Amino acid sequence: MAKVEPRVLKGFRDYLPPVMIPRRRMLERIERTFQRFGFLPLMTPALEYLDILTGKYGDEGETLLYRFKDQGERDVALRYDLTVPLARVVAQYPSEITLPFRRYQVAPVWRAEKPARGRFREFVQCDGDIVGSKDMAADAELVDLARELLRDLGVERFKVRISNRRVLTGLMEKIGVPAGTAEMGILRVIDKLPKIGEEETARLLREECGLREDQVRAVFEFLDARGDAASILERLRTLFPEGSAGRQGADELAEVFSILGDSAGSDVEIDLSIARGLNYYTGTIYEAFLTDLAGFGAVLAGGRYDRLIGIFRGEDIPGVGISLGIDRLLEGLIELGLLREERSVAPILVVVFEGMAPRAAAVARLLRAGGIACEIFPGQAKLRKQFRHADETGKRWVVIQGPDEAAGGMVKVKDLESGVEETVAVDGLTAYFTARGAAGAT
Amino acid sequence: MAKVEPRVLKGFRDYLPPVMIPRRRMLERIERTFQRFGFLPLMTPALEYLDILTGKYGDEGETLLYRFKDQGERDVALRYDLTVPLARVVAQYPSEITLPFRRYQVAPVWRAEKPARGRFREFVQCDGDIVGSKDMAADAELVDLARELLRDLGVERFKVRISNRRVLTGLMEKIGVPAGTAEMGILRVIDKLPKIGEEETARLLREECGLREDQVRAVFEFLDARGDAASILERLRTLFPEGSAGRQGADELAEVFSILGDSAGSDVEIDLSIARGLNYYTGTIYEAFLTDLAGFGAVLAGGRYDRLIGIFRGEDIPGVGISLGIDRLLEGLIELGLLREERSVAPILVVVFEGMAPRAAAVARLLRAGGIACEIFPGQAKLRKQFRHADETGKRWVVIQGPDEAAGGMVKVKDLESGVEETVAVDGLTAYFTARGAAGAT
Numbered sequence: 001m002a003k004v005e006p007r008v009l010k011g012f013r014d015y016l017p018p019v020m021i022p023r024r025r026m027l028e029r030i031e032r033t034f035q036r037f038g039f040l041p042l043m044t045p046a047l048e049y050l051d052i053l054t055g056k057y058g059d060e061g062e063t064l065l066y067r068f069k070d071q072g073e074r075d076v077a078l079r080y081d082l083t084v085p086l087a088r089v090v091a092q093y094p095s096e097i098t099l100p101f102r103r104y105q106v107a108p109v110w111r112a113e114k115p116a117r118g119r120f121r122e123f124v125q126c127d128g129d130i131v132g133s134k135d136m137a138a139d140a141e142l143v144d145l146a147r148e149l150l151r152d153l154g155v156e157r158f159k160v161r162i163s164n165r166r167v168l169t170g171l172m173e174k175i176g177v178p179a180g181t182a183e184m185g186i187l188r189v190i191d192k193l194p195k196i197g198e199e200e201t202a203r204l205l206r207e208e209c210g211l212r213e214d215q216v217r218a219v220f221e222f223l224d225a226r227g228d229a230a231s232i233l234e235r236l237r238t239l240f241p242e243g244s245a246g247r248q249g250a251d252e253l254a255e256v257f258s259i260l261g262d263s264a265g266s267d268v269e270i271d272l273s274i275a276r277g278l279n280y281y282t283g284t285i286y287e288a289f290l291t292d293l294a295g296f297g298a299v300l301a302g303g304r305y306d307r308l309i310g311i312f313r314g315e316d317i318p319g320v321g322i323s324l325g326i327d328r329l330l331e332g333l334i335e336l337g338l339l340r341e342e343r344s345v346a347p348i349l350v351v352v353f354e355g356m357a358p359r360a361a362a363v364a365r366l367l368r369a370g371g372i373a374c375e376i377f378p379g380q381a382k383l384r385k386q387f388r389h390a391d392e393t394g395k396r397w398v399v400i401q402g403p404d405e406a407a408g409g410m411v412k413v414k415d416l417e418s419g420v421e422e423t424v425a426v427d428g429l430t431a432y433f434t435a436r437g438a439a440g441a442t
Numbered sequence: 443m444a445k446v447e448p449r450v451l452k453g454f455r456d457y458l459p460p461v462m463i464p465r466r467r468m469l470e471r472i473e474r475t476f477q478r479f480g481f482l483p484l485m486t487p488a489l490e491y492l493d494i495l496t497g498k499y500g501d502e503g504e505t506l507l508y509r510f511k512d513q514g515e516r517d518v519a520l521r522y523d524l525t526v527p528l529a530r531v532v533a534q535y536p537s538e539i540t541l542p543f544r545r546y547q548v549a550p551v552w553r554a555e556k557p558a559r560g561r562f563r564e565f566v567q568c569d570g571d572i573v574g575s576k577d578m579a580a581d582a583e584l585v586d587l588a589r590e591l592l593r594d595l596g597v598e599r600f601k602v603r604i605s606n607r608r609v610l611t612g613l614m615e616k617i618g619v620p621a622g623t624a625e626m627g628i629l630r631v632i633d634k635l636p637k638i639g640e641e642e643t644a645r646l647l648r649e650e651c652g653l654r655e656d657q658v659r660a661v662f663e664f665l666d667a668r669g670d671a672a673s674i675l676e677r678l679r680t681l682f683p684e685g686s687a688g689r690q691g692a693d694e695l696a697e698v699f700s701i702l703g704d705s706a707g708s709d710v711e712i713d714l715s716i717a718r719g720l721n722y723y724t725g726t727i728y729e730a731f732l733t734d735l736a737g738f739g740a741v742l743a744g745g746r747y748d749r750l751i752g753i754f755r756g757e758d759i760p761g762v763g764i765s766l767g768i769d770r771l772l773e774g775l776i777e778l779g780l781l782r783e784e785r786s787v788a789p790i791l792v793v794v795f796e797g798m799a800p801r802a803a804a805v806a807r808l809l810r811a812g813g814i815a816c817e818i819f820p821g822q823a824k825l826r827k828q829f830r831h832a833d834e835t836g837k838r839w840v841v842i843q844g845p846d847e848a849a850g851g852m853v854k855v856k857d858l859e860s861g862v863e864e865t866v867a868v869d870g871l872t873a874y875f876t877a878r879g880a881a882g883a884t
Binding site: 003004005006007008009010012013014015016017018020021023024028031035036037038039040041042043044045046047048049051052055066068069070071072074076078088089091092093096097098100102103108110112122130133134135137138140141144148258259260261263311312313314344345346349352357358360361362364365368371372373374375376377378379380389392393 | 445446447448449450451452454455456457458459460462463465466470473477478479480481482483484485486487488489490491493494497508510511512513514516518520530531533534535538539540542544545550552554564572575576577579580582583586590700701702703705753754755756786787788791794799800802803804806807810813814815816817818819820821822831834835
């Protein structure tokens, strides 16, 4: 058979063990954080009927769907996010889901995007959502969750930025843009501002969205609002009359900050330039950034979607959620030097003395039964080769049992760090390693 | 917008929280077991170039691939298993992978099969493989791993059945069937024996594989060998002459049992009727079954593939692995009543007193900072409604802080099991719940 060139598709990646070991630990931590907040795990299929996914993300999102006909000629697509599948689930199992419902899902999504730094075609999203509450307490809770997710992963320097779609609707009203398609087009251009810069944004607003120069100026002036939450909220209240969409957005933002109270600290701020590109957001919108990686893009994002579930259910059920992009965050942590590659999940190699494979297997079995992780060299090889393997795979100890040790119910243990060699009774081997901190998973 | 009917594709499933909570725990245990055996985590993309996957599984497998053209007109397919992607990875990164290499991968695979009891079109495989060793010590180690994976999941009654493809090749030689395509066709029919029964198997062997009646009889007589490993091995040695493929297979089987020694016990046995349908196996083959669910099919399977990596590498690198089908196992455990649905991951609901949302959020924040998992009711609602929510979502305790308690730095805690209500100082709340076993993840 002709050799097939081993390769991966553009925008897709293999995670080899040195990165996958800490990535695994990150994913486990994330699930623990979700559970600490009482979020319940959910899993949905990678493939959905195409019509479940279309009409929710906007035109641009839809061109990025991996779609095809399956063996039964059904139109199907790989999921683009975890929010639309959640909306489907909530609508599909009304009697099995108690509202308000908080769920998390950690799973890959697929988007045929142009690959770029920190942007992949397959990436794992870690989503937490609260469904069935219109109350800003839910929106505030997700800010808490966002911060704890990042902190539990060892990220200390980050900003969670909040805005509200209604504030942007208010702005559109102010400058005389009708709600609907025109508004959504402008929001999507605004969403690209950090990526494409002010000049290109202004050009698109003029040429693609048809805004006049004074309208463009008004947009920039608005987005550029700086200051603490209180002063921005004050300004919004002045700008938007009572009863307007903009005022409602401002009041909702104020409510979120009121519930967060002092805990908001300096890592939560209002940023009116956040727009989010997806169609389904209706209220609060979030983004979170690594402070030390400007221009890297958001590692977490989300928002409120009070009309998405209604598409599947007939009646609206409100929802709000955040999504942590673990793979982009991982890239960021590597760039920042905050993530260290690792070579091993087991600190011990059981070396096999010639002709003693069954005894070596028994020693490994004993250690594992005692909760000590170990690798056994799979086969016969010169001892020097096996010791080199221990070294190359990052082992701390080597255990070996030759005929003499076996006869006396002993093994030899070599500490590769100190070079010290000891003879230890097989009976006491688990205790020996437990005392040296070798027990437990990585 | 017209309502879209919420539904999932045939053969695909949503895992709602009551099943997903214990499933999550199973997946976490599985990863810990792999790590205890020193297996390193790996992750590969869901989508591969089509030619990476074709030509390895056999004709039947190939018809089950979900394949399509992506946006760049590339022929791509969803992965069918985790073994072929591993073979690609080993060939692709020779300088980054130290042989012998043991890796695990826990990930979904996709097969457009006819859905049936315990058979799905998307299911998670948990694979452990040892690459770079021809030694039967590796094959024996995987038997150990298979048993520990099942035991760690609480499965006590199972059988790991072993055979060797070379023994079947020996049988084919004996009855005069040439190696290659004809042999593989017969193996695939034999593989279906437990599913389709003896009569249908005999018919297929005659009509599709062209065997004579005496050949069919010889096949059944061979497959039906019963007894302990020693007596089956003795019989194989008598049947197959020194230097034949059949004898090599028998010797390899004997070597695996020699390394397992007494530990093999009664839950490992030789079963010559195991064939495995996949083309790539060359030696040892494994299957494991739940003793109490006859006819349910294998929950774990695998084997040795010494020529698969060569397709990508040019030179052969031996490999052997097992794959645990967590989703079929989960179905089995549910059928056996060994898996209990769960409603909650957090034992506490923080109830929100009207107008006191910021205080309630602060109490939740405090508990979580102390490692106590809690849910907070997301919004304002009548206390009765919030208590009912606690009950419906399986909470053990409710915490509430009204204005009086807040003024005194206290909260009320109600134990929903005993009905007892206590007033507890906010400062001591974490300790209060830790003492009652509420800390830690589920």
